[in-house]
Amino acid sequence: MKPFSKRSLLLSLCCAMSLFAQSAFADLDQLRHTGVLKVAVYNDMQPFSGKSGGIDVDFANALGKKLGLRVNLLPFDAGENLDDDLRNMVWKGHYLGYGPADVMMHVPVDRRLMAENKKVSIFAPYYRDRVRLVRNARAIPDCESVDCLVGKRVGAEKVSIAAMVLLGEQGGKVRDSVKIYDTAAAALAALKAGELDAVLANQSEIESVVHGDAGFPLSDLFFARLPRQGWVVGMAVRQDDVELARALQAAVNEMEASGELAQIFAKYGVTQVKP
Structure with missing residues (x-):
């Protein structure tokens, strides 16, 4: 048998990486083919997500239902900063092989964060906390x-x-x-x-x-180091997943209009404060 040359080995490795990337980052048609939407949620962020569920968990399941997809949750611990979380759970995946997800919940809708993370799209603001x-x-x-x-x-x-x-x-x-x-x-x-x-x-x-x-x-107390208006959270997908972002935004709009999203918040005793 003819041994692999370094060039052949490199080409094989590149092909494998390409196939992995295609499977890791699925567009909307591919998601509908597999029937699964992978959703990243934070560990221990009650009342939004945790071992006993939460607002983001119910919200994610409702979004999956709107898109006709079964939701597979990818719970994760917060990293050193949000850049780490977006890299590990949205556009690249953790170096230990966990992730990425198709969409990440509870992402601050912040201009500076958006400017510093060009590989993701942050959209669909659904709550203002403070x-x-x-x-x-x-x-x-x-x-x-x-x-x-x-x-x-x-x-x-x-x-x-x-x-x-x-x-x-x-x-x-x-x-x-x-x-x-x-x-x-x-x-x-x-x-x-x-x-x-x-x-x-x-x-x-x-x-x-x-x-x-x-x-x-x-x-309401004033603290010099806190924004008076609090902060807004939404969700994030890979920058190239335009169709998925549009489909999710449409589903969020529908849930807002019908009152379904407010009902999810109310289930946990929280008033949905709209951005």
Whole structure:
């Protein structure tokens, strides 16, 4: 048998890589042929996604149904930054062989992020989240500034925007009042149990636990390092997957118009704040 030359081996490798790329990045017709839509969702991002499901999980399944596709979820841990997440889960795949997906949920619709990630298309904004304060009305009857938190028991999630601004606001004015928890859900549970007077967290996290209880009202506090309008999330596909993006956008528009998307949010106690 004639041995492979280096040139033949290189050509074979290139062909294999080409076939892999074609299978990894399927256009809409290919997706309909396979009948599967691979959707990337974050691990441990309640109330949007996690082991017990969430808004993004239900949303993804509804989108798959609209497109006539079965959804295959690809849960993943957040990377060092969003550029890593988009590379690993949308346009390239993780070096360990996990991914990429056909679409990624819960991607910030941000101009700078878009400009820095030319290989993806970020579109279909479906929710605006923001950091808010929830308080025990008996312990803190009113709160219009961080002054109301001095000397109180205030919870926040570790390594979160809420913890960062609480600990650093006005030179650490309320730092001694802050207690850090592993998750926002744990801090909110402590609030409801009477172990805290207030919690700073994302509105979606608060609503999913408090469920509109009048004893735990929400307040808007100004923090210099936080955008007043919060942030908007949408989804992302590979830049070349134009037909898939159009089909997903059309499905989102239909769900918005029918109220189906708002119902998914309501299932988890969250009000869908439209961008």
